[in-house]
Amino acid sequence: MQDDPFDLILADLRIATTAHDLRQDLGLRAGRIARIAPANTLRGGRVEACGGMLALPGLVDGHIHLDKTFLGLPWQPHRPDGTVAGRIAAEKAQLRAIAEPMPVRARRLVDRIAAQGTTAIRTHVDVDSDAGLKGLEALLELREQVAHLLSMQIVAFPQSGVVRHAGILEAAVAAGADLVGGLDPAGIDEDIEAQLAIVFGIAERHGVPIDIHLHDPGELGTFELRRIAARTRAAGLRGRVAVSHAYALGQVEEATLARTAAALAEAGVAIMTNGPGPEAIPPVKRLVAEGVVVFVGSDNIRDAWSPYGHGDMLERARLVGYRAALLTDAELRLALSLVTTAPAQVMGLPAPVLVEGAPADLVLVAAGDVPEAVATAPPRALVVKAGRVIARNGALAG
Secondary structure, X not given: OOOOOOOEEEEEEEEOOOOOOOOEEEEEEOOEEEEEEEOOOOOOXXXXXXXXXXXXXXXXXXXXXXXXXXXXXXXXXXXXXXOHXXXXXXXXXXXXXXXXXXXXXXXXXXXXXHHOOEEEEEEEXXXXXXXXXXXXXXXXXXXXXXXXXXXXXXXXXXXOOOHHHHHHHHHHHHOOOOEXXXXXXXXXXXXXXXXXXXXXXXXXXXXXOEEEEEOOOHHHHHHHXXXXXXXXXXXXXXXXXXEEEOHHHHOOOHHHHHHHHHHHHHXXXXXXXXXXXXXXXOOHHHHHHOOOOEEXXXXXXXXXXXXXXXXXXXXXXXXXXXXXXXXXXHHHHHHHHOOOHHHHHHOOOOOOOOOOOOEOOEEEEOOOOHHHHHHHOOOXXXXXXXXXXXEEOOEEOO
16 A cells, blocks of 8 residues: 655656566656555655656766856857867857856756766866856756756866966865866876876865866876876775866876776776767776776767767767677676766765666666667657756757
């Protein structure tokens, strides 16, 4: 018997982790899955007929830049530059020329990704001596405004370098950033140990995790990864350090890859990839087999770094799966985990599973099972966050 009425009943759906032909009801109460029962048997609440659609856990974007997007503006031609430093300078110039405030653009992007089923994100925000904390303060305010749509972690991202901007980076963490970031210790600061000492020092003093962008290539990049792993072990930060991009892992010989993967796994350092077009991708299957946590983010969406991207994390899972040769059904299920369980683990969130007692964050799609959902990335018919329907057919619900 039911003790209390449900806030919402999702009737006649299939759960991704159960037999593909088993149809069930989900009874949602107080933002959680209170009851799972055979299809069309639950009573005592508003009913949403699901027509046998597949329920996936809410999607998690482990790496996005809300503050950079041009989404919603007139088309902005891409301005290429061959170096990271040159692209940083070009981006600053391009953003200065935009009249629309960053919070407006960021909110537009949040609305877009929430409607596509993303229920949690980790966003980076630029902080340096020029920008100060304005971007961080805007995103802290935005986080409160959109809490009903998605959960948000904020990384203080030192895009202009760490060594010269250490004070503002620490101030950002003190002001409310959830993580401290870093960027190319060799390529940007030209001093690996100095940058890592600052980043890890801030993390230890403030008790926050770390997320470092690393574009430095080849042997240099893998050396930096091993130094990050060594510092992670020394600081006791296992499971609290991630490195984003890490192209170097896809650029080195087998012996270097094996040595570096072992160091990352031992230290509990996670690796984020967005399946970048022109760059080497970390070898996803190999890293996972070695015990490294690999997760996925959308990274740049229609901004100075890339004219591509629309924030659909199921589509991103398909892209990474394509680039990483995830082909079998088991591998396609791995691809889904890269945008659900893996980033949730890295972010310290509850496991996104559809079981009784779990948070009621989920997405409904027209697909037979998880492999088909990843391979085809069908439209999101319904998105539920904390037990509330927030989007239908790719548009936010009123």
